[in-house]
Amino acid sequence: MSAKERNWWIVAGIVIVLYALFPIAWIVSLSFKAPADVANGQFLPSVFTWENYSQILTGDAAALFLPALRNSFGICLIATFLACILSMFAAYAIARLDFRGKKLILSTALAVAIFPVISIVTPLFNLWRLIGLYDTWPGLIIPYLSLTLPLSIWTMSAFFREIPWEMEQAAQVDGATSWQAFRKVIVPLAAPGVFTTAILAFFLAWNDFVYGISLTSTSAARPVPAALGLFSGASQFEDPTGATAAAAVVVTIPVIILVLIFQRRIVSGLTNGAVKG
Amino acid sequence: MTTTVPAATTTPAHRAPSGGATDRAKAEQKLGWYLAGPAFVVMLLVTAYPIGQAVYQSLFAYRLTDPENRRFVGLSNYGVVLSDAIWWQSIATTVLITVVTVAVELVLGFLLALVMANALKSIRPVVRAAILLPYAIITVVSAFAWQFAFDLNSGFVNSWFSWIPGISADTDWFGDFGSSILVICLAEIWKTTPFISLLLLAGLAQVPDVLQEAAKVDGATWWQRMFKVTIPNMKAAIMVALLFRTLDAFRVFDSIFVMTAGANGTESVSFLAYRQTIARLEVGLGSAVSVLLFIAVVVIAFGFIKGFKVDLSQARGEK
Numbered sequence: 367m368s369a370k371e372r373n374w375w376i377v378a379g380i381v382i383v384l385y386a387l388f389p390i391a392w393i394v395s396l397s398f399k400a401p402a403d404v405a406n407g408q409f410l411p412s413v414f415t416w417e418n419y420s421q422i423l424t425g426d427a428a429a430l431f432l433p434a435l436r437n438s439f440g441i442c443l444i445a446t447f448l449a450c451i452l453s454m455f456a457a458y459a460i461a462r463l464d465f466r467g468k469k470l471i472l473s474t475a476l477a478v479a480i481f482p483v484i485s486i487v488t489p490l491f492n493l494w495r496l497i498g499l500y501d502t503w504p505g506l507i508i509p510y511l512s513l514t515l516p517l518s519i520w521t522m523s524a525f526f527r528e529i530p531w532e533m534e535q536a537a538q539v540d541g542a543t544s545w546q547a548f549r550k551v552i553v554p555l556a557a558p559g560v561f562t563t564a565i566l567a568f569f570l571a572w573n574d575f576v577y578g579i580s581l582t583s584t585s586a587a588r589p590v591p592a593a594l595g596l597f598s599g600a601s602q603f604e605d606p607t608g609a610t611a612a613a614a615v616v617v618t619i620p621v622i623i624l625v626l627i628f629q630r631r632i633v634s635g636l637t638n639g640a641v642k643g
Numbered sequence: 644m645t646t647t648v649p650a651a652t653t654t655p656a657h658r659a660p661s662g663g664a665t666d667r668a669k670a671e672q673k674l675g676w677y678l679a680g681p682a683f684v685v686m687l688l689v690t691a692y693p694i695g696q697a698v699y700q701s702l703f704a705y706r707l708t709d710p711e712n713r714r715f716v717g718l719s720n721y722g723v724v725l726s727d728a729i730w731w732q733s734i735a736t737t738v739l740i741t742v743v744t745v746a747v748e749l750v751l752g753f754l755l756a757l758v759m760a761n762a763l764k765s766i767r768p769v770v771r772a773a774i775l776l777p778y779a780i781i782t783v784v785s786a787f788a789w790q791f792a793f794d795l796n797s798g799f800v801n802s803w804f805s806w807i808p809g810i811s812a813d814t815d816w817f818g819d820f821g822s823s824i825l826v827i828c829l830a831e832i833w834k835t836t837p838f839i840s841l842l843l844l845a846g847l848a849q850v851p852d853v854l855q856e857a858a859k860v861d862g863a864t865w866w867q868r869m870f871k872v873t874i875p876n877m878k879a880a881i882m883v884a885l886l887f888r889t890l891d892a893f894r895v896f897d898s899i900f901v902m903t904a905g906a907n908g909t910e911s912v913s914f915l916a917y918r919q920t921i922a923r924l925e926v927g928l929g930s931a932v933s934v935l936l937f938i939a940v941v942v943i944a945f946g947f948i949k950g951f952k953v954d955l956s957q958a959r960g961e962k
Binding site for chain 2: 372375376378379382383385386387389390392393396404405407408409452453455456458459460463464465466467468470471474475477478480481482483484485486487488489490491492493508509511512515516519569572573575576579580590591594595607610611614617618621622624625626629630632633636637
């Protein structure tokens, strides 16, 4: 590659980084603008202020935001955990056993993954009100499984297919008990796949909006995206823009941390499940 | 590429005489369903059951605030929906957003994939981390970022781009159909292009280097190699990316809810279904819209799989 060509690729790389970061930088900048400063027409605030953050974390809007944050973490972690447990067994069977119905399970997972969420929410809205699951944690955890489970089954079976399972027998030949062989050989090989799947599933659940606004009505179960979408300011006289931006930044922080630490895994998980030659 | 491993442990099953499975094969069959069954059942419960319920509810005239007057009306809800201009408007909006975003994303995503494939080792992790951020960010947050940027009150776009004819300090981007759709599409494109580009990057990696070298030796230009060697060899990856993104775009909801709440004809089909059921409590009509949306998604998926011969076994990582 010539020096000139290399410079072009570097410039292109920088353009991509700017493309990806610009809207994020904007919402961060906006979150530091005082209410009177929001309409300054500029990208950056005239004066940096923590006002919006103190409003959502300790001030008037904290009663709306903090429960939503707790709901989001709780509901998404539980939904992710359940999906991972269920799909661990399913993916093991799909990768290792020969049984009729393997294709059916994978096709069902695909069909569920492309399902329009809104078609599920309409009947659930009705049913949940009838049986008392409306506006509760289980009332969101159950439908979240329709988001996290298909992806988990797909991604994990793709990972499990690449595990050299014959190493388990090799360990047993070398004198390990079957439990030792499983724990010392298979678990370390399978753990990265399970972990990556969990991150992707968590992203999906964390991103949900439709279930959140449709199946909750109070801060008892309402997750952050829904709270953000319906947020109209601590009082009707206050412009909620700055506070919304601050809340948006707070919920983005966990995502950014996960991306920065696990980027390589996330990419392999995303592409493994979807495209494979 | 990974099928040899499971096959090694299951050879006895394959050798089973035709006519009756061996005990071992039977046991394996059973174990397979014991392990995979729970996940399968849960998937069916959380989707097949609700959609069945939606089909049933769509046959009734039923308003949640007026349960006394719930009565069976057959298919007439579908008649009401399909003969209403609002439905066709929402279909047109949804198709417009889908076509525009998917087309732009495919080209842009391919460019991003090319840059990532060619970027130097030293900057590759930076580019990769940056590109994952839009993918991982909550759609609602992305929608807010774009809305606030263009907003009449809080935005900076009007003052930055006032040199462009037609844009001034009081350009109201969310005041009419065209500019609202433009901003919605921009937000969607920003957020979902990374996903397409990662799938295409994986596809690029599968194009055999030998083919590239051979074409180079034969004197093919960069463009010729791109269109005669690279793209034809990654057709499967392109098709899978297209299928997933098209279905995803067709369900667009979050951005529209945040940015326009469906004003000025920007209502998508998902939004229409939401508004009928959750906001207006017209369960019968809303269910009919939901079922129609579901049918549309199935038709698109089948169209892709049959029409373009998208090989999903490849997508599943089988063989």
